[in-house]
Amino acid sequence: MKIATYNVNGVNGRLPVLLRWLEETKPDVACLQELKAPDEKFPLAAIQALGYNAIWHGQKSWNGVAILAKNRDIKELRRGLPDDDEDLQSRYLEAMVDDVVIGCLYLPNGNPAPGPKLDYKLNWFDRLTAHAEKLLAYNLPVVLCGDYNVIPTELDVYKPERWVDDALFRPEVRTAFHNLIDQGWTDAIRKLYPDERIYTFWDYFRNAYGRDAGLRIDHFLLSPLLEIRLQAAGVDRNVRGWEKTSDHGPVWIEIK
Numbered sequence: 415m416k417i418a419t420y421n422v423n424g425v426n427g428r429l430p431v432l433l434r435w436l437e438e439t440k441p442d443v444a445c446l447q448e449l450k451a452p453d454e455k456f457p458l459a460a461i462q463a464l465g466y467n468a469i470w471h472g473q474k475s476w477n478g479v480a481i482l483a484k485n486r487d488i489k490e491l492r493r494g495l496p497d498d499d500e501d502l503q504s505r506y507l508e509a510m511v512d513d514v515v516i517g518c519l520y521l522p523n524g525n526p527a528p529g530p531k532l533d534y535k536l537n538w539f540d541r542l543t544a545h546a547e548k549l550l551a552y553n554l555p556v557v558l559c560g561d562y563n564v565i566p567t568e569l570d571v572y573k574p575e576r577w578v579d580d581a582l583f584r585p586e587v588r589t590a591f592h593n594l595i596d597q598g599w600t601d602a603i604r605k606l607y608p609d610e611r612i613y614t615f616w617d618y619f620r621n622a623y624g625r626d627a628g629l630r631i632d633h634f635l636l637s638p639l640l641e642i643r644l645q646a647a648g649v650d651r652n653v654r655g656w657e658k659t660s661d662h663g664p665v666w667i668e669i670k
Contacts, residue, residue: 417557417666418441423450425450431659441484455472467483473502521562549637571629577629644669650664
């Protein structure tokens with residue numbers, strides 16, 4: 415099974431890019447973030463035409479997540495994280511595809527920091543961590559993937575000294591990420607490529623993609639039962655070079 419995650423940065427505005435990528439790479443499951451569309455504007459017909467079933471949790475102008483599965487049933491398990499009924503931001507969607515529990519997430523950016531947006535990010539992180547611990551307790555194959563808006567280490571960013579005060583790289587944010595992993599999760603990219611400089615995001619400004627001045631902020635965290643089934647992982651970085659594309663590249667794993 416090939417599972418991918420892709421921050422599309424607007425599912426309708428970049429629909430030709432999304433459809434081309436789906437046709438060319440044919441992931442069995444694709445987790446999308448930053449739909450920037452309300453539920454009724456999700457382009458279901460175009461996605462179904464390629465053989466994908468879909469569930470989604472949209473929001474007008476901002477956020478939004480979706481899970482697509484090619485010729486497979488999707489059983490929705492949860493939309494939104496527990497423990498805050500007043501949180502209306504569409505950032506988490508969880509489903510079962512075959513025997514795998516898939517959590518698709520779009521973690522808050524947190525800038526400007528410090529401030530209320532960073533506080534919201536850290537609170538959301540706490541809720542994710544608490545929920546992730548419960549998922550591990552079920553002893554099932556689980557993947558938590560998406561745009562974490564976290565640069566875990568200096569290896570994951572071009573010129574780390576420029577990001578010291580950014581909410582993606584602040585110590586408390588990286589600590590939250592590592593606390594999550596320490597529950598028993600495996601960073602799929604780092605398991606297979608422990609020392610390589612790999613990016614998943616390149617800004618639109620200052621020719622960042624052309625200079626390969628990027629960040630690794632899109633991650634796959636695998637539970638122990640899924641980690642032992644991991645066969646391959648990578649980034650479709652060429653997609654970032656397409657016309658009218660997202661500022662993220664799709665990331666993928668292959669499991670037995």
